[in-house]
Amino acid sequence: MRQGEACGSQTLLDKRESSLRKNSMEVEALHAVSAQPRNNWTKEEISTIYHAPLLELIFTAAKVHRHWHDPLSVQQCTLLSIKTGGCSEDCAYCPQSARYDTGLKAEKLLDPDAVYAAAMCAKNAGSTRFCMGAAWREARENAQFEQVLEIVRRVKSLDMEVCVTLGMLGADEARRLKEAGVTAYNHNLDTGEEYYDQIITTRTYQDRLDTIQHVRDAGMSVCCGGIVGLGESEKDRIDLLHTLSTMSEHPESVPVNALVRVDGTPLADRPPVEIWEMLRMIATARIVMPRARVRLSAGRLQMNQTEQALCFLAGASSIFTGEKLLTTGNPGYDEDKQMFQLLGLRSLELEENN
Numbered sequence: 001m002r003q004g005e006a007c008g009s010q011t012l013l014d015k016r017e018s019s020l021r022k023n024s025m026e027v028e029a030l031h032a033v034s035a036q037p038r039n040n041w042t043k044e045e046i047s048t049i050y051h052a053p054l055l056e057l058i059f060t061a062a063k064v065h066r067h068w069h070d071p072l073s074v075q076q077c078t079l080l081s082i083k084t085g086g087c088s089e090d091c092a093y094c095p096q097s098a099r100y101d102t103g104l105k106a107e108k109l110l111d112p113d114a115v116y117a118a119a120m121c122a123k124n125a126g127s128t129r130f131c132m133g134a135a136w137r138e139a140r141e142n143a144q145f146e147q148v149l150e151i152v153r154r155v156k157s158l159d160m161e162v163c164v165t166l167g168m169l170g171a172d173e174a175r176r177l178k179e180a181g182v183t184a185y186n187h188n189l190d191t192g193e194e195y196y197d198q199i200i201t202t203r204t205y206q207d208r209l210d211t212i213q214h215v216r217d218a219g220m221s222v223c224c225g226g227i228v229g230l231g232e233s234e235k236d237r238i239d240l241l242h243t244l245s246t247m248s249e250h251p252e253s254v255p256v257n258a259l260v261r262v263d264g265t266p267l268a269d270r271p272p273v274e275i276w277e278m279l280r281m282i283a284t285a286r287i288v289m290p291r292a293r294v295r296l297s298a299g300r301l302q303m304n305q306t307e308q309a310l311c312f313l314a315g316a317s318s319i320f321t322g323e324k325l326l327t328t329g330n331p332g333y334d335e336d337k338q339m340f341q342l343l344g345l346r347s348l349e350l351e352e353n354n
């Protein structure tokens, strides 16, 4: 190698090293000033964090995670579909939309006894939060809604956190759900506002934000996150994280899902989600919303245990357990129990959460 070449490579290396150090310090600095959760993040700040060198990003997220949470305590939640299929909405990822031929049969709302039995089984397997989803455009005050309220009361009697996701929600329905014992209402924003209409056209981003406001006003906690792999850009992911992290109060719960590609849906041919994308999303969510429970949600069936371990290191503090996540596959209870033993994780007890 000639002298000049060596010097040229050295200069390049110096530049690279200084840019890495700068980036790393920027992430550190942002973390250091964040003694309390901030809700004045700029998109530029979130972008700097999201694009930090991956190992620096995970390391910083792990530090934030340890500051706010016990990193060995992971909440197990179980998600049951209580009213499957036949939904009028057009969410492009969803096998439950009546608009797509996915082979899924529409079913009636489950009766309270059946749901109670499933919740009991989940509790015995270590779940402390029982989430129930109905494939509806919105919750309306009718006989089915009354049945949902009865289901909520029954599940609540098991001393579990109760979460429901029933579509859009008005102020009155939100109040009645809270009175029946609902802990949290899930309503995901799915993606950034600019990309949103590529995925859903039957309700607006503002409709979603209005539902979230009704949930907050009724005193339920907000569970709100998104999906990686819909064809969105990194900018769209940063937009989503910006919307979530600049809410007046951060969501208590932030599910991060990897798209589960289902034949018959418009997104069936999307490329699989890379683990690196999930890690960036989880770690950035952990840093900008340090108190939130970041939930490693759909897509775990496609991840091995090493990949899931990295997600926990990056700040994920919850998983969904049980063989089904609404209508798609999920690792079973035994598999997760074995993973927890392997990684030295414990299932969160509710007292820890208070």
Ligand code: SF4
Residues within 6 Å of the ligand: 087, 088, 089, 090, 091, 094, 095, 096, 097, 134, 135, 136, 137, 167
């Ligand atoms: S509203 Fe829910 S159930 Fe209906 S299509 Fe969208 S994601 Fe699926």
